[in-house]
Amino acid sequence: MFDLISFIPLFPLVSFVILFATQGNLGKLPVAILGVGSIGLSATIVMLIAFQWLTSGATEPHIYTITSWISVAGFNPRFSFLLDGLSLTMMLVITGVGFLIHLYSSLFMEDDEDYSRFFAYMNLFVCAMLVLVLADNLLLLYLGWEGVGLCSYLLIGFWYEDESNGAAARKAFIITRIGDTAMALGIFLLFMHLGTLEIQPMLQAANQMWATGDKIPTIAALLILGGAVGKSAQLPLQTWLPDAMAGPTPVSALIHAATMVTAGVYLIARMHELYLLAPLAQSTVAVVGLATLLIAAFTALTQTDIKRILAYSTISQIGYMFLALGVGAWASGIFHLMTHAFFKALLFLGAGAVVYSLHHEHDIFKMGGLRKKLPVAFWSFMIGSAALTALPLTSGYFSKDEILLAAFKVEPWLWAGGVLGAFLTSIYSFRLVFIVFFGSTNTEPSEPAGLRMAVPLMILMVLAMIGGFFHVPVDAVFPLLPETHHNQTIAIITPLVPLLGVLLAYFLFLRKSLNLSFLLDSSMGRNLRKFFFSHWAMDWLYDRVFVVPYKTFARLNQSDVVDQVYEGIANVTSILHYLISFSQTGHLRWYALTMVTGLVFVLAIILGII
Amino acid sequence: MEQGLVLAALLFAMGLVGVMVRRNIILILMSVEVMLNACGLAFIVAGARWGQADGQIMFMLILAIAAAEVSVGLGLLLQVHRRLGSIDIDKTSRLKG
Numbered sequence: 203m204f205d206l207i208s209f210i211p212l213f214p215l216v217s218f219v220i221l222f223a224t225q226g227n228l229g230k231l232p233v234a235i236l237g238v239g240s241i242g243l244s245a246t247i248v249m250l251i252a253f254q255w256l257t258s259g260a261t262e263p264h265i266y267t268i269t270s271w272i273s274v275a276g277f278n279p280r281f282s283f284l285l286d287g288l289s290l291t292m293m294l295v296i297t298g299v300g301f302l303i304h305l306y307s308s309l310f311m312e313d314d315e316d317y318s319r320f321f322a323y324m325n326l327f328v329c330a331m332l333v334l335v336l337a338d339n340l341l342l343l344y345l346g347w348e349g350v351g352l353c354s355y356l357l358i359g360f361w362y363e364d365e366s367n368g369a370a371a372r373k374a375f376i377i378t379r380i381g382d383t384a385m386a387l388g389i390f391l392l393f394m395h396l397g398t399l400e401i402q403p404m405l406q407a408a409n410q411m412w413a414t415g416d417k418i419p420t421i422a423a424l425l426i427l428g429g430a431v432g433k434s435a436q437l438p439l440q441t442w443l444p445d446a447m448a449g450p451t452p453v454s455a456l457i458h459a460a461t462m463v464t465a466g467v468y469l470i471a472r473m474h475e476l477y478l479l480a481p482l483a484q485s486t487v488a489v490v491g492l493a494t495l496l497i498a499a500f501t502a503l504t505q506t507d508i509k510r511i512l513a514y515s516t517i518s519q520i521g522y523m524f525l526a527l528g529v530g531a532w533a534s535g536i537f538h539l540m541t542h543a544f545f546k547a548l549l550f551l552g553a554g555a556v557v558y559s560l561h562h563e564h565d566i567f568k569m570g571g572l573r574k575k576l577p578v579a580f581w582s583f584m585i586g587s588a589a590l591t592a593l594p595l596t597s598g599y600f601s602k603d604e605i606l607l608a609a610f611k612v613e614p615w616l617w618a619g620g621v622l623g624a625f626l627t628s629i630y631s632f633r634l635v636f637i638v639f640f641g642s643t644n645t646e647p648s649e650p651a652g653l654r655m656a657v658p659l660m661i662l663m664v665l666a667m668i669g670g671f672f673h674v675p676v677d678a679v680f681p682l683l684p685e686t687h688h689n690q691t692i693a694i695i696t697p698l699v700p701l702l703g704v705l706l707a708y709f710l711f712l713r714k715s716l717n718l719s720f721l722l723d724s725s726m727g728r729n730l731r732k733f734f735f736s737h738w739a740m741d742w743l744y745d746r747v748f749v750v751p752y753k754t755f756a757r758l759n760q761s762d763v764v765d766q767v768y769e770g771i772a773n774v775t776s777i778l779h780y781l782i783s784f785s786q787t788g789h790l791r792w793y794a795l796t797m798v799t800g801l802v803f804v805l806a807i808i809l810g811i812i
Numbered sequence: 813m814e815q816g817l818v819l820a821a822l823l824f825a826m827g828l829v830g831v832m833v834r835r836n837i838i839l840i841l842m843s844v845e846v847m848l849n850a851c852g853l854a855f856i857v858a859g860a861r862w863g864q865a866d867g868q869i870m871f872m873l874i875l876a877i878a879a880a881e882v883s884v885g886l887g888l889l890l891q892v893h894r895r896l897g898s899i900d901i902d903k904t905s906r907l908k909g
Contacts, residue, residue, distance in 0.1 A: 786907070786908055788904070788905030788906060788908030789901075789902055789905050789908075790840075790904065791831075791832055791833070791834075791835070791902070794832050795832050
């Protein structure tokens with residue numbers, strides 16, 4: 203049964219090849235069957251494997267080699283897949299949530315003329331993502347890593363006729379490339395010192411060769427963190443994710459919420475032994491996560507675009523996962539990754555349903571009172587927001603609680619920051635719910651979405667509710683945390699804070715009994731809101747520090763300063779040639795004369811007269 | 813010996829000046845003949861001085877080359893006359909740079 207593993211990424215790949223080769227000449231029905239069905243087949247196989255894995259109680263990782271890739275002088279990375287609890291969890295999320303999102307998009311994208319191209323890219327993405335999480339060596343992982351980056355670029359710029367979408371796609375591609383370069387350097391460094399790219403022998407060799415806190419594992423871990431930060435939209439490379447919302451909504455749900463942006467979390471979890479050797483790098487992960495989650499949460503408070511609010515909340519939630527990894531709660535980080543995939547996919551797809559019925563209206567202040575008219579979307583948002591806010595007994599509650607308690611044991615101030623973030627999360631998510639679904643109707647919605655959109659939403663609702671009771675099968679992968687007694691006060695305060703936030707949001711945005719306008723409209727409040735709205739002016743800063751100087755330099759260098767030397771040589775040669783060509787008069791007598799003159803000179807020199 | 817070489821040099825110089833200053837192709841060809849014969853004379857004189865047959869052999873070679881050269885030259889002359897309607901060497905300057 204486990205041998206079927208190589209078929210999991212194969213089905214989406216075959217479907218991609220067919221859709222790509224037919225160039226959209228298939229009808230909509232075959233395209234939908236191929237695009238959705240291939241993911242469905244993969245999901246079925248993953249379920250079967252997971253079932254057998256869990257019932258057989260296997261813990262040892264299995265390695266399946268398909269074929270060798272390169273074989274040069276002892277360097278022989280192979281196409282081989284690693285099956286263990288971690289990759290199994292990731293596969294379940296990718297194919298399970300991926301299948302629901304594909305099913306949803308088969309209706310959402312129905313009116314788009316590039317229906318086939320959309321599914322081709324989506325299938326290629328799923329294939330690349332599966333290769334990423336299954337890869338047994340870092341080179342194959344890097345192939346998947348770049349593959350998902352490419353698909354992300356293609357899908358953000360899916361509606362490429364609008365120039366700003368193309369710009370958003372380029373921004374995402376270039377910024378993640380900065381992180382990828384760091385990651386490639388990290389991989390080179392590890393290969394140079396350890397001589398292998400296969401993850402498990404490499405980590406074993408690292409444990410033997412280096413002591414905790416050595417310089418080289420710290421540098422390598424920080425470089426790999428660079429890649430993770432780029433892909434997972436963390437400080438300082440997070441600015442691409444809000445702009446990535448230019449893509450179709452299912453793309454945002456699949457790539458920019460549930461799967462691709464969590465690849466960085468997966469990478470760090472996969473390489474966790476390296477981070478255990480580098481405490482400095484590990485605490486950097488925690489600090490990066492905390493800073494990102496707070497910055498993004500403050501920004502989400504002020505946004506007005508429904509998808510941008512969700513984008514900032516994604517950045518913020520991935521910050522929690524990084525915080526978990528940074529404090530050594532590896533399993534909690536992966537757990538939060540899974541629950542986040544459920545409820546954030548639910549929220550994005552719910553947002554898609556709202557946008558679909560409101561003719562692509564994104565501004566939340568133009569919505570309102572949609573509770574009765576779009577019940578499925580309303581309940582998606584209620585449940586999704588409850589899980590996002592970590593209200594008790596929803597899925598987000600279990601995972602976020604674990605993270606915050608683990609953070610408290612390492613550093614109380616990490617916990618305090620995380621709790622502040624949770625408070626902000628509850629305010630901005632219920633601000634969204636209260637403004638969009640309650641109050642007066644501002645835009646009349648058309649038909650609510652059909653069955654193919656409603657069913658995935660309902661399944662995700664169930665998952666977002668009960669996802670917290672799943673046990674992620676990663677006990678054998680990560681070192682177990684010592685079972686310690688939780689501080690009682692902390693354990694009570696942690697889940698209460700989000701409730702407070704929801705209450706505050708209720709009074710602020712629904713009852714409107716609490717008026718903070720004196721605070722918000724003061725000059726400081728207004729400036730602060732503007733500052734938060736611009737995402738702490740980071741885009742502005744990057745624009746000034748990197749983009750503008752680069753463009754200036756490019757403009758100055760438009761005529762290729764370096765080439766001037768070579769062009770100069772060419773110009774001098776052609777001028778000399780032009781001058782010399784004057785001597786070619788075409789008169790035979792002139793030639794004879796010059797020949798004689800030359801002869802006389804030569805003779806004179808030979809005879810020693812001159 | 814010396815007189816012979818001086819005569820050859822004078823003949824050669826006359827031929828050379830003729831090639832350089834004449835515009836009529838026929839006269840240029842004649843000047844080239846004069847130069848060739850000046851060379852031949854120099855060979856004969858040198859051969860006589862050292863009593864060797866080499867000088868006369870070289871003269872035979874020069875005669876043969878001169879005959880070939882004249883036939884080619886006259887052929888070109890006919891072509892030039894046919895195309896340009898003139899035998900002025902300065903008219904054939906279409907290949908100037």
